Amino acid sequence: MTAPEGVRATALLTTYARAQESARQDRLFDDPWARLFVAEATAFTGAGLPRIGMARDDGISPLWRAFSSYFAVRTPFYDERVRRAVAAGVRQVVLLGASMDTRAYRLGLPGDTTVFELDGASVLDFKNGVLIRHGAEPTCRRVPVPVELREDWAAPLREAGFRPGEPVLWLAEGVLMYFTAEESDRLVATVTGLSGAGARLLTEYPARQVDEETMTRRATDEAERISAMMMAALVRSGPDAGPEEWLRRFGWAAEVTDIAAELRRHGREVPDVFADSADRVPVWLIEAVLRG
Numbered sequence: 001m002t003a004p005e006g007v008r009a010t011a012l013l014t015t016y017a018r019a020q021e022s023a024r025q026d027r028l029f030d031d032p033w034a035r036l037f038v039a040e041a042t043a044f045t046g047a048g049l050p051r052i053g054m055a056r057d058d059g060i061s062p063l064w065r066a067f068s069s070y071f072a073v074r075t076p077f078y079d080e081r082v083r084r085a086v087a088a089g090v091r092q093v094v095l096l097g098a099s100m101d102t103r104a105y106r107l108g109l110p111g112d113t114t115v116f117e118l119d120g121a122s123v124l125d126f127k128n129g130v131l132i133r134h135g136a137e138p139t140c141r142r143v144p145v146p147v148e149l150r151e152d153w154a155a156p157l158r159e160a161g162f163r164p165g166e167p168v169l170w171l172a173e174g175v176l177m178y179f180t181a182e183e184s185d186r187l188v189a190t191v192t193g194l195s196g197a198g199a200r201l202l203t204e205y206p207a208r209q210v211d212e213e214t215m216t217r218r219a220t221d222e223a224e225r226i227s228a229m230m231m232a233a234l235v236r237s238g239p240d241a242g243p244e245e246w247l248r249r250f251g252w253a254a255e256v257t258d259i260a261a262e263l264r265r266h267g268r269e270v271p272d273v274f275a276d277s278a279d280r281v282p283v284w285l286i287e288a289v290l291r292g
């Protein structure tokens with residue numbers, strides 16, 4: 001059972017941020033499995049969390065404070081909308097690039113809801129192993145679907161029991177920044193082809209590609225600088241337009257907020273990279289509905 005690598009390793013950073021957030025007194029959510037994923041991926045047996053590149057538990061890194069506050073504050077944005085959609089009767093939730101997402105376990109979703117978790121096989125194998133070893137039980141039906149999201153993933157999703165055209169909520173959380181404009185188009189075209197009117201899509205992406213300079217400028221030591229460079233090498237352009245315009249092309253109406261607004265909503269500090277610096281990179285958070 002090996003820990004995720006490459007783009008897949010970015011999953012460990014978001015998981016790390018959720019583990020840190022869950023340990024706070026004023027936490028925005030509790031994800032008790034996040035710490036277990038980090039501990040097993042790093043064979044860490046101590047208290048707190050081990051350092052993983054820019055992810056660190058000592059609170060002194062502006063780079064990690066920016067990333068971790070982004071990863072943590074987007075969680076309730078998605079959680080609230082998943083709960084709302086399911087309360088309104090949606091029974092299919094599809095996680096594109098699911099990695100260590102534990103919404104099937106921690107949101108109390110009803111037993112007749114199916115959460116399809118799409119990611120690479122190695123990521124899902126690692127995740128399943130940890131959850132099984134710790135006796136975790138989802139509250140709803142959870143269906144892991146190993147796929148390559150740049151290839152045909154509609155067929156394996158259908159084979160896994162997904163019912164095209166029935167009410168669905170799609171989540172692409174922390175995914176589009178690893179895709180080119182063309183790959184982003186293909187992803188949303190596939191989502192659209194599997195959706196009926198009224199389907200919902202939650203996603204996010206930065207207003208511009210995050211370059212190496214923006215990343216490394218905020219590093220405080222060599223380990224952070226190297227992991228910032230590795231992260232910068234993984235990111236791509238994402239969609240080639242702002243959310244409303246981009247999604248309109250595929251028939252979706254989008255409502256958009258951003259990470260800075262979400263941080264303020266929760267009374268959290270806003271790192272300058274999201275709002276106040278010359279090299280700022282606003283990150284859009286998007287909820288879209290497919291028009292009839």
Ligand SMILES: C[S@@+](CC[C@H](N)C(=O)[O-])C[C@H]1O[C@@H](n2cnc3c(N)ncnc32)[C@H](O)[C@@H]1O
Pocket residue numbers: 007008010011014015096097098099100101118119120123147148149150172173174175178
């Ligand atoms: C930064 S992680 C975020 C994932 C998760 N939604 C979260 O918020 O924690 C990105 C995830 O997308 C998956 N991913 C990225 N590109 C992919 C592809 N082409 N095919 C399958 N999975 C992919 C990675 O394996 C990784 O688990």
